[in-house]
Amino acid sequence: MPLIENGRLIEDRYVVPADEDALPDGVPLLIPAERFLKEAEALKGRQAPVAVLWPNNRRIEEIEPYLGQLSLIALQFPSFRDGRAYSQARLLRERLGWRGPLRATGNVLRDQFIFMLRAGFDQLDAAKEDDAAHFAEEVGSHSVFYQPTGDGRPSILRARLGRVAAHGTTN
Template identity: 55%
Template sequence: MPLVKNGAIVADDFVAIADDAELPAGGAVLISAARFLADAEALATRNAPLGVIWPNNRDVAELAPWLDRLSLIALVFPTFRDGRAHSQARRLREIDGFRGELRATGQILRDQFTFLLRNGFDAFAVAKESDAHAFSEATHRYTEFYQPTGDGHLSALQRRRKRHTAAAT
């Protein structure tokens, strides 16, 4: 499955580990929410990057105590019609201040790419190579937005106010 991160198609450094498999001593691993929550304290102290696959029917507030120790949170879109992971992403970025990789997984459609970026996702596991290329192009297509979000881009109104304030001084 191709991975797009920061607008480029990249190799995935994280290895998905099954719940019944032994964790390797080193290397970046991606584990299920159930496995993480069963032994979060011990897992969070690993001396290697740790990621968790978080389902969209769980409250991301459960991750709050460990956000500074997680390198990756993969949020799941079980169907393209289920947008709960959008809300989870915004909460993680804007309220909880998560700065690690936020990856969208599951059924992601091309027309959702810009919204995913705006909601705080910075990596996408897409189903097809052609989707990866389309997403890579979409990351640079729009530069100005009307809605404010926590992705670091100023809204069109904020840009206008900034230009007006600069011109007035």
């Protein structure tokens, strides 16, 4: 699948090993949550980046003790109707303080790109290469938002309140 980051197609440098395979040395790994949790202590000494593929039916708080050893977190969307990964993304960004790359993977649809960005995702596993052009178009189509979210941009209310505080007026 094409990988979009900041509106551009990028090469996915992470290798996803099969559950029974030995972990290759010297390459960035994207490891399923179950295996990561079993081997977390052994993975601390790796010289290459380690990322985790976290399912949306598992409590995101379980990952908190390991955030310092991760280079990327990928959250799964098994179905476009299943939005639990949005909640996980916001919890990671807003409550657990995750500042590293956050990838949306699985059933990632064009219509949901802007919502994924607003929830705090930086990377999207897209279905098609031309999704990158749509992504850039979608990102540029909105300049203000009503809802506060995990992407760090202030809502229109916060922006307005900041203007009032700075100038002492609403005009």
